Amino acid sequence: xxxxxxxxxxxxxxxxxxxxxxxxxxxxGTSAVTLSIRGxxxxxxxxRYAPKSPPYVAPPAGFRPFAVAYVELPxxxxxxxxxxxxxxxxxxxxxxxxxxxxxxVPRATPIEEA
Amino acid sequence: MxxxxxxxxxxxRFGRTEHTSGREHAVTAARAALADAGIxxxxxxxxxxxxDAAGLADTLVARLGLTGxxxxxxxxxxxxGGSAVLSAVNAIRGGMADVVLAVGFDKHPRGAFDPMPADWxxxxxxxxxxxxxxxQFFGMKxxxxxxxxxxxxxxxxxxxxxAYRNGSRNPNAWRRTPLTAAEILASGPVxxxxxxYMFCSPGEGAAALVLCSPAAAREFGSTPVTVRAAVVRTxxxxxxxxFSPSLAGGELTSVSRDAAxxxxxxxxxxxxxxxxxQLQDTESGAEVMHxxxxxxxxxxxxxxLIADGATEIGGALPVNTDGGCIANGEPIGASGLRQICxxxxxxxGRAAGRQVPGEPRIGFTHVYGAPGVSACTVLSVGGxx
Numbered sequence: 001x002x003x004x005x006x007x008x009x010x011x012x013x014x015x016x017x018x019x020x021x022x023x024x025x026x027x028x029g030t031s032a033v034t035l036s037i038r039g040x041x042x043x044x045x046x047x048r049y050a051p052k053s054p055p056y057v058a059p060p061a062g063f064r065p066f067a068v069a070y071v072e073l074p075x076x077x078x079x080x081x082x083x084x085x086x087x088x089x090x091x092x093x094x095x096x097x098x099x100x101x102x103x104x105v106p107r108a109t110p111i112e113e114a
Numbered sequence: 115m116x117x118x119x120x121x122x123x124x125x126x127r128f129g130r131t132e133h134t135s136g137r138e139h140a141v142t143a144a145r146a147a148l149a150d151a152g153i154x155x156x157x158x159x160x161x162x163x164x165x166d167a168a169g170l171a172d173t174l175v176a177r178l179g180l181t182g183x184x185x186x187x188x189x190x191x192x193x194x195g196g197s198a199v200l201s202a203v204n205a206i207r208g209g210m211a212d213v214v215l216a217v218g219f220d221k222h223p224r225g226a227f228d229p230m231p232a233d234w235x236x237x238x239x240x241x242x243x244x245x246x247x248x249x250q251f252f253g254m255k256x257x258x259x260x261x262x263x264x265x266x267x268x269x270x271x272x273x274x275x276x277a278y279r280n281g282s283r284n285p286n287a288w289r290r291t292p293l294t295a296a297e298i299l300a301s302g303p304v305x306x307x308x309x310x311y312m313f314c315s316p317g318e319g320a321a322a323l324v325l326c327s328p329a330a331a332r333e334f335g336s337t338p339v340t341v342r343a344a345v346v347r348t349x350x351x352x353x354x355x356x357f358s359p360s361l362a363g364g365e366l367t368s369v370s371r372d373a374a375x376x377x378x379x380x381x382x383x384x385x386x387x388x389x390x391x392q393l394q395d396t397e398s399g400a401e402v403m404h405x406x407x408x409x410x411x412x413x414x415x416x417x418x419l420i421a422d423g424a425t426e427i428g429g430a431l432p433v434n435t436d437g438g439c440i441a442n443g444e445p446i447g448a449s450g451l452r453q454i455c456x457x458x459x460x461x462x463g464r465a466a467g468r469q470v471p472g473e474p475r476i477g478f479t480h481v482y483g484a485p486g487v488s489a490c491t492v493l494s495v496g497g498x499x
Contacts, residue, residue, distance in 0.1 A: 006360070014351075014362065016360050017359055017360040018237070018359055018360075024351060025351040025352075025362075042258065042361075043254040043255070043257045043258035043261070044254065044257065045250055045253035045254045045257055045305040045306050045307075046303065046305065046306045047244055047247060047250060047305060048302075048303045048304055048305065048306070049304065051228075051244045051246065051247050052225065052228040054230075054241065055230055055231060055238065055240075055241025055242060055246055056241060056242065056243075056244050056246070057242045057243075066244065068244070068245060068250055068254070069254070070254060070361060072363065073363075075363075076362070076363030076364065077360050077361070077362065077363055078360060078361040078362075078363060079359070079360050080245060080358065080359050080360065082243055082244070082245070093257070093258065093261045103239075104239035104242060104243045105237075105239050105240055105243045105245055105359075
């Protein structure tokens with residue numbers, strides 16, 4: 001799966017996702033930037049109940065609790081993502097993850113400690 | 115600048131009803147505030163108010179009386195009440211009127227606050243994949259805070275336990291049954307680390323204030339409470355807000371920190387001078403974090419302060435003496451003014467059943483809401499000190 005593409009401000013180097021034509025800090029123009037695939041869990045929670053539908057669309061097998069997180073990347077940005085894991089009890093702040101673009105929101109997967 | 119005082123404060127019954135409309139709540143609260151001030155509606159020279167989801171405040175004139183009063187609608191999310199107060203203060207200082215009504219009301223159905231991605235400028239995927247859930251934000255913000263500053267889940271439960279205990283002492287509260295910390299921890303996870311009974315619920319209710327010049331207050335004869343500061347702020351870059359696809363790295367900024375600091379500076383008092391306060395408690399974690407963001411303690415000190423009972427009625431800094439949002443529910447347009455009504459009663463020594471001992475003289479109120487707005491007031495009674 002591909003890396004996420006965000007944008008970086010030409011003036012103040014602020015990086016955001018998704019890409020935005022103007023910088024939320026200073027209003028200057030931005031250019032596209034490919035974000036790192038490796039990051040760490042900055043914070044997380046578990047969605048214990050089925051979100052309201054619409055807008056939520058449960059998977060074909062039905063709703064199961066799932067983890068969501070902000071993933072901290074070296075580009076000084078934290079990205080909201082669904083965490084794909086079968087072990088919700090193993091999630092820890094600082095834990096390494098891989099984060100990638102999908103057809104939907106960004107998705108993160110815990111990986112082995114380097 | 116000339117002082118502005120609160121001469122009257124009124125509430126409707128908070129909770130959830132089948133048949134009472136938001137506007138009916140507002141009329142009840144407005145009449146209660148007028149009666150508290152001891153004045154007729156005709157004496158009011160200007161009015162500001164609003165709701166988030168229960169209609170326009172200016173239509174209330176049809177029930178209160180068609181006096182020709184200028185009535186400005188306010189719609190500013192969780193800062194609706196705070197913005198109405200700020201507008202009233204400025205109207206009095208600017209000479210528009212010497213007696214002004216501020217009113218906030220709302221009525222939300224069960225399970226409200228489930229917005230659609232497009233309304234927030236987000237891709238539909240955020241809704242489809244299950245990220246348009248406000249409670250996730252609260253869970254993730256406090257989860258990070260607990261990790262950084264050593265706050266325990268038990269502290270979150272103690273905050274909610276206090277809310278229900280204070281609610282049980284407040285005849286106007288919605289949730290009046292005390293719950294133990296153990297029951298709160300066992301009430302079922304919503305978004306880790308937050309459990310069901312740590313959250314407030316969308317509800318209904320209204321709150322109103324009569325604000326006036328000191329000269330007008332002397333004419334009315336009620337015990338005036340001085341508005342030492344009324345401040346509204348929006349977020350700066352780098353804050354952590356609901357429904358953010360990304361956050362800036364580095365230290366977080368906080369709109370609550372900005373608004374509280376501005377309010378204390380304008381009032382010329384320090385957080386340590388405050389005798390009673392109201393902090394936004396959408397859930398337990400919010401009250402914990404807002405204690406630090408508003409300047410009442412350093413990050414991490416809450417763990418000991420709360421365990422020692424500092425935030426209880428009778429503690430060094432009583433917080434949310436009426437049970438807060440957790441026990442009163444959250445009608446968005448009314449919450450900020452409910453907080454002020456409670457502090458007014460505490461400063462007047464009239465909070466029967468839950469009165470803070472020792473004649474509190476300085477109070478503080480704080481609301482926070484999406485997408486990064488905060489309103490704070492500093493109130494005092496008995497002259498400056």
